[in-house]
Amino acid sequence: MTEKLYVLGHPVGHSKSPAMYNAVYEKAGLNWHYGLMDLPTAAEAEAFLAARDFLSINITTPYKPQALAAADSQAASARLAHGANVLVNANGALIAYNTDGQGCVAYLEGAGVSFRGKSVVVCGTGPTSLSILHAVAQAGPAEVILVGRSKDRARDVLRIYVDELGALVGRTVDMPAFKEGHLSFAELYDRVNFKYGSYDTSRQAIAGADIIIDATPLGMNEGDGAPFDPALLSARQTVFDVVYGHGETALAHAARAAGCAFLDGAGMLVGQAVVTVGILRDITGEEALGMPEDELFSLMAAAAGFDLAR
Structure with a gap:
């Protein structure tokens, strides 16, 4: 059969x-x-x-x-x-x-990106964004900042994630990391600094981030712009866009123009x-x-x- x-x-x-x-x-x-x-x-x-x-x-x-x-x-x-x-x-x-987050982090680490001690911005508040945020946190950054169109929405989504993570840590045996050198659930809950904001209120955080991950669907449709002001990008940053196969997205174009290391969702x-x-x-x-x-x-x-x- x-x-x-x-x-x-x-x-x-x-x-x-x-x-x-x-x-x-x-x-x-x-x-x-x-x-x-x-x-x-x-x-x-x-x-x-x-x-x-x-x-x-x-x-x-x-x-x-x-x-x-x-x-x-x-x-x-x-x-x-x-x-x-x-x-x-x-x-x-x-x-x-x-498996979105685990696959994302495994690919980026395989491409030479290190999250350890870094400041990471994750764009979007849907399931893909949260899966990536969690896997990134396990990779040991100093801070992870969830940003979206609405600061209130980002705050609520992040609060629910942190509360549910804490509940899992509190009632179960600690869940180990998927990979050596990563953090367990309890370790990331204790060590990683989670923040939130909107694209408008988090301009300084976006400009200061070491790694920016766009986990929104922007770029799948013709005419889609970047999620945030691309003038905030600089050559020292690594930018990743989950979208692939729809031509060059606005974020990809801006990141390459700014001299960023850029990878797409393939x-x-x-x-x-x-x-x-x-x-x-x-x-x-x-x-x-x-x-x-x-x-x-x-x-x-x-x-x-x-x-x-x-």
Whole structure:
């Protein structure tokens, strides 16, 4: 029997996920097929989730909150992000994860970016932003600043994240870091300085940041501007934009013009996919998926047509 796997979202026609995952499943000799599930409305997405006719799905904009709500159990990564980008069907029970942050940080660190002791700005207040904020915090920065269009919204989102993180730390055995040299949940809760603001009120923080991560969808549509005033950028900064495959975004153009080190979301897509394959290996017990992470990254990047030498 062919196992069915999908990427759920709208729009997803540009997605490289089918090419990446099918390359892995073909090499592993598995009768699994990964396809697109482009559903324009929330009602259609919720009906698809309720049917549970899949082994696993990846979820992109705008259905990460619906995917979380459909799950029977939630990993801390999905709970803290308030959205899931991976659902795995384990004998009829849906388990939710969010691999965006882990994939983002793994890719950036593989590209030579160090978060240790740095000031990091994360743009956006949705599930992708929160997943990245959490993974960045585990990488040991001095401070992480969440910024959005509304200062009140950023404050509320960050307060909920910190409160929920504290509750997890207080009632469970400390959750270790995914990677050696990173912080556990308790360590990041105690050590990392979390701040918030808006694009207008946080101009000094944006200009002073070592690393800026734009986790908003700006750039997916023609005419989208940068989330903040690009005049704040300087050559000493590293800028990362989660958007890929839509031409040069306004932020990418501004960052390159300012002399920043710039990376786009292609590497994060591959990085989170590598994490997802590991989750599927662990849940299904398919030993054929136990390829080294560097091999998986190279295979999936090549299948997507990305030039991402590590």
